[in-house]
Amino acid sequence: MSAVAPIDLPIDRKTEAQLKRGERALERSMARSTKNKLTSKGATIAAIIIAVLWTTPTFGLLITSFRPPELINTSGWWSIFVNPGFTLGNYEAVLTGEATTVTLPQAFINSIVITIPAAIFPLVIASLAAYAFAWIPFKGRNILFIGVFALQVVPIQMALVPLLSLFSRGLNLGGLEVFDGLGAGGNSYGQIWIAHTIFALPLAIFLLHNFISEIPHELIEAARVDGAGHGQTFFRIVLPLAMPAIASFAIFQFLWVWNDLLVALVFADGAVGPITKVLREITGNRGQDWYLLTAGAFVAMIVPLIVFFALQRFFVRGLLAGSTKG
Amino acid sequence: MSGFLKWLAGLPPLAQIPLVLAAFLIVAGLVIFFVEIAPRSGRRYTVIRLLVCVLAPLAIFLALGSIWWAAAAAAVLGALFFLLDYRSKQGAGYLFQLIGFLSPALFLLAVGLVYPTIATFFKAFMNARGNRFVGFENFIYVFGQESNRVAIINTIIWVLVVPALSTIAGLAYAVFVDKARGEKFLKALVFMPMAISFVGASIIWKFVYDANAAGSPQIGLLNGIITFFGGQPVDFINIAPWNNLFLMVILIWVQTGFAMVVLSAAIKGVPAEQMEAAQLDGTNAWQRFTNVTVPGIRSSLIVVLTTISIASLKVFDIVQTMTGGANGTNVLANAVYAQKLEEGRASAFAVILFILVLPIIIYNVRQMRLQKEIR
Numbered sequence: 046m047s048a049v050a051p052i053d054l055p056i057d058r059k060t061e062a063q064l065k066r067g068e069r070a071l072e073r074s075m076a077r078s079t080k081n082k083l084t085s086k087g088a089t090i091a092a093i094i095i096a097v098l099w100t101t102p103t104f105g106l107l108i109t110s111f112r113p114p115e116l117i118n119t120s121g122w123w124s125i126f127v128n129p130g131f132t133l134g135n136y137e138a139v140l141t142g143e144a145t146t147v148t149l150p151q152a153f154i155n156s157i158v159i160t161i162p163a164a165i166f167p168l169v170i171a172s173l174a175a176y177a178f179a180w181i182p183f184k185g186r187n188i189l190f191i192g193v194f195a196l197q198v199v200p201i202q203m204a205l206v207p208l209l210s211l212f213s214r215g216l217n218l219g220g221l222e223v224f225d226g227l228g229a230g231g232n233s234y235g236q237i238w239i240a241h242t243i244f245a246l247p248l249a250i251f252l253l254h255n256f257i258s259e260i261p262h263e264l265i266e267a268a269r270v271d272g273a274g275h276g277q278t279f280f281r282i283v284l285p286l287a288m289p290a291i292a293s294f295a296i297f298q299f300l301w302v303w304n305d306l307l308v309a310l311v312f313a314d315g316a317v318g319p320i321t322k323v324l325r326e327i328t329g330n331r332g333q334d335w336y337l338l339t340a341g342a343f344v345a346m347i348v349p350l351i352v353f354f355a356l357q358r359f360f361v362r363g364l365l366a367g368s369t370k371g
Numbered sequence: 372m373s374g375f376l377k378w379l380a381g382l383p384p385l386a387q388i389p390l391v392l393a394a395f396l397i398v399a400g401l402v403i404f405f406v407e408i409a410p411r412s413g414r415r416y417t418v419i420r421l422l423v424c425v426l427a428p429l430a431i432f433l434a435l436g437s438i439w440w441a442a443a444a445a446a447v448l449g450a451l452f453f454l455l456d457y458r459s460k461q462g463a464g465y466l467f468q469l470i471g472f473l474s475p476a477l478f479l480l481a482v483g484l485v486y487p488t489i490a491t492f493f494k495a496f497m498n499a500r501g502n503r504f505v506g507f508e509n510f511i512y513v514f515g516q517e518s519n520r521v522a523i524i525n526t527i528i529w530v531l532v533v534p535a536l537s538t539i540a541g542l543a544y545a546v547f548v549d550k551a552r553g554e555k556f557l558k559a560l561v562f563m564p565m566a567i568s569f570v571g572a573s574i575i576w577k578f579v580y581d582a583n584a585a586g587s588p589q590i591g592l593l594n595g596i597i598t599f600f601g602g603q604p605v606d607f608i609n610i611a612p613w614n615n616l617f618l619m620v621i622l623i624w625v626q627t628g629f630a631m632v633v634l635s636a637a638i639k640g641v642p643a644e645q646m647e648a649a650q651l652d653g654t655n656a657w658q659r660f661t662n663v664t665v666p667g668i669r670s671s672l673i674v675v676l677t678t679i680s681i682a683s684l685k686v687f688d689i690v691q692t693m694t695g696g697a698n699g700t701n702v703l704a705n706a707v708y709a710q711k712l713e714e715g716r717a718s719a720f721a722v723i724l725f726i727l728v729l730p731i732i733i734y735n736v737r738q739m740r741l742q743k744e745i746r
Contacts, residue, residue, distance in 0.1 A: 059670065060637075060670040060671055060674070062640075063637055063640035063641070063667075063668070063671070064633070064636045064637055064640055064671065065640070066639070066640035067635070067636035067637055067638065067639035067640030067641075068636050068639075068640075070639040070640070071635070071636060071639055084550055084551060084552045085550045085551075088546075088547045088548075088549070088550035088551050089547075089550070089551040089552050089553075091547040091551075092544065092547040092548045092551040092557050093551070093557065095540075095543070095544050095547065095561065096557045096560040096561055099560060099561045099564070099624065099627070100560050100563070101592070102575045102576060102578070102579050102592070102624070103563070103564070103567075103575055105575075105578060105579070105592055106574070106575045106578055109578065117590065118590065119588055119590075120588055120590065121588070121589060121590050121591075121592065121595040122590070122592075123592070123595065154384050154385060155384065157384075157385070157388075158384045158385065158387055158388055161388050161392075162388060162391050162392055162395070165392060165395070166395060169395070169396070169399050170399075170475045170476050170479065171476060173399070173402070173403075173471075173472045173473075173475060173476065174472060174473050174475070174476035174477070176472055177469060177472035177473045178473075181468065181469055181472065183469055189477075191736055191739055191740065193476075193480065194735075194736070194739060195732050195735075195736050196480060196484050196485070198681060198728055198731055198732045198735065199484065199488055199725065199728070199732070200684070200685050200704065200721065200724050200725060200728055201685075202685070202687075202703075202704055202707040202708070202720075202721045202724055203487065203488045203491045203721045203722075203724070203725055204483060204484050204487035204488055204491070205487075205707070205708075205711070205721075206487070206491065206494070206711060206714055206717055206718065206721075207486065207487035207490035207491060207494070208483055208487045211482070211486075211487070233376045233377065233379065233380035234379075234380070234384075234387065234391075235376040235379075235380075238391070239479075239483070240483070242479065243479045243480065243482070243483030243484060244483070244484075246476055246479060246480055246484075247480070247484070250476060273407075274406065274407040274408070274409070274410055274411075274468070275406055275407065275410075275468045275472070276403045276404060276405075276406040276407025276408070276409075276468075277407050279403060279406075279472075280403055280407075300566060303568070304567070304568030304569065304570075304571075305568075306568070306569065306570050306687070306688040306691065306692075307687050307688065307704075307708065310691075310708065311708075311711070321568050321570045321571075321688075324570050324571070324574065324692075325570055325691065325692050328570075328573070328574060328577070328692055329695070335578065335581075335590070338574050338577075338578075339574070339578070341574075342570075342571050342574040342575065345568065345570070345571055346566075346567050346568070346571045349566040349567060349568070350563070350566055350567070352566065353563065353565075353566035354559070357559060357562075361562075361632055
């Protein structure tokens with residue numbers, strides 16, 4: 046589980062309008078030069094103090110990851126100027142070390158292989174469902190949608206144990222074997238892809254529905270008049286229009302899966318363990334090997350940080366996605 | 372499917388990505404294609420619909436590896452569905468489209484969330500192997516042991532402390548940064564922890580909290596400061612009950628960024644006229660904040676508090692990485708994982724967690740229904 050989650054709660058119209066207004070103001074102020082904004086010295090200083098407090102722990106770890114092991118253990122990172130020393134050895138050690146069941150580079154690749162499909166599957170499936178909830182009228186639509194929405198608050202801890210036994214042992218209904226388990230062995234990513242897909246669906250459906258249901262009615266009608274069925278309407282009109290929402294949810298899901306530990310601990314066995322799992326292993330077994338831990342932590346963080354800094358605007362917009370609906 | 376996954380597992384990891392994505396997108400494309408041609412009239416399309424109705428369930432069940440007559444039963448059900456669809460009031464093909472769009476998601480949700488959640492309820496009343504009914508034995512175990520009660524109480528404390536403190540910190544920062552120079556950059560710094568995994572965040576803070584014996588050099592930042600001023604080093608992670616608070620700081624550190632971004636947008640959305648009117652009335656900055664800004668963003672505050680509450684209830688990674696639940700820091704989500712071999716007990720913990728989340732679910736479903744009625 047990662048920290049990032051877009052606002053996923055129903056919000057009333059007024060709040061929605063307010064957040065939207067604020068977001069626009071924010072983007073305007075970013076576009077303009079900040080000089081003509083009313084700034085106050087006191088507020089700036091207070092903000093800087095908090096920002097420094099918030100950044101120092103990460104900064105300390107970053108510096109430490111470049112210090113030689115013997116210096117790490119005998120002096121604090123803040124004394125770097127008194128006890129200078131710089132090395133890339135920690136990164137070398139952590140990238141080649143066999144301290145864990147899976148080496149770190151292997152785990153890094155595992156994380157990539159787990160994350161990319163696990164970010165795309167739920168998006169496709171959820172956008173199909175969101176379209177149906179928004180544009181195909183049927184009986185019990187509201188109840189069903191509220192049911193899907195309620196599922197996202199259910200702790201996934203509720204689902205872990207039965208889902209695992211479903212994957213490994215299959216399902217028997219009164220002696221009738223309906224499903225004999227994935228049975229693909231410990232080296233398959235199958236279970237963890239499916240598990241992540243399922244756990245992402247309620248939120249994805251909810252957010253995409255918010256967006257897709259706001260597409261102007263006239264557009265959908267026009268497509269229908271021109272002879273498009275639901276399939277074409279979905280593929281040619283809704284999907285392109287919903288791209289911003291899909292993209293920002295994709296970023297969240299990517300980070301969510303990349304940073305997840307719980308699902309990985311349960312569903313990614315042995316050789317397919319992602320980087321978070323390996324990191325936890327290093328922390329558990331070698332709690333005092335700071336040179337491994339610090340460098341390992343940064344190897345794991347580098348991808349989400351790049352994603353974060355490169356796509357920050359979408360990130361913020363996506364965070365407000367549940368509320369601002371494009 | 373298990374054959375496909377097995378074959379896939381034998382390939383180099385990176386080669387698996389395009390293959391599995393291609394397979395998935397082909398299936399999705401087929402669904403969209405058949406949905407598109409479903410409502411068309413004419414014998415040809417009717418035959419295609421019939422074939423899909425019969426063959427698709429058959430193929431799915433065979434792919435899942437069921438025995439053949441389960442698949443055959445599914446095919447017969449598919450044929451029945453075809454008839455139902457054919458006589459549908461909204462015209463032939465209507466139900467077909469609906470099922471095409473909804474069934475993948477609903478099927479996965481039913482299999483992966485609804486069924487397991489219900490199963491967990493039942494398992495909570497079964498023994499460890501799930502084959503004997505034991506009544507409330509698992510719950511007696513959970514409530515009977517001191518360490519388990521601690522886990523429940525800790526979870527409740529997390530929910531009370533973390534949302535409140537991170538919202539306050541986020542709100543304060545949002546207010547300051549609103550009037551600060553270099554807003555964008557300063558925001559990014561506080562927001563950054565949100566991109567880091569809880570495992571990464573835990574390692575960062577483990578290093579801050581690290582303690583060495585008195586007299587030897589401290590490498591943890593906090594103990595470095597304490598000993599610099601002549602104090603005795605404190606083993607932050609191991610002194611119960613305060614260690615809980617130090618673990619909570621990590622989640623607060625992460626969630627403040629979230630609160631800040633949302634509340635900052637809300638503050639900027641408060642109409643400028645209201646602020647100006649208050650200013651003309653001669654109020655000072657604090658009065659404006661408490662009388663104009665806070666009431667103005669009330670509903671955003673509730674959203675932030677609720678979201679962080681849910682995150683705090685489910686907190687697992689931090690506890691697992693920092694202490695593994697030792698030294699009186701256990702929480703429910705970690706207890707579920709720690710007991711995973713004792714299915715009955717794990718389920719009992721999960722049920723208790725569910726009951727704690729229930730009020731939040733009910734509240735939000737009510738909000739949602741209100742909204743749906745308005746529209």
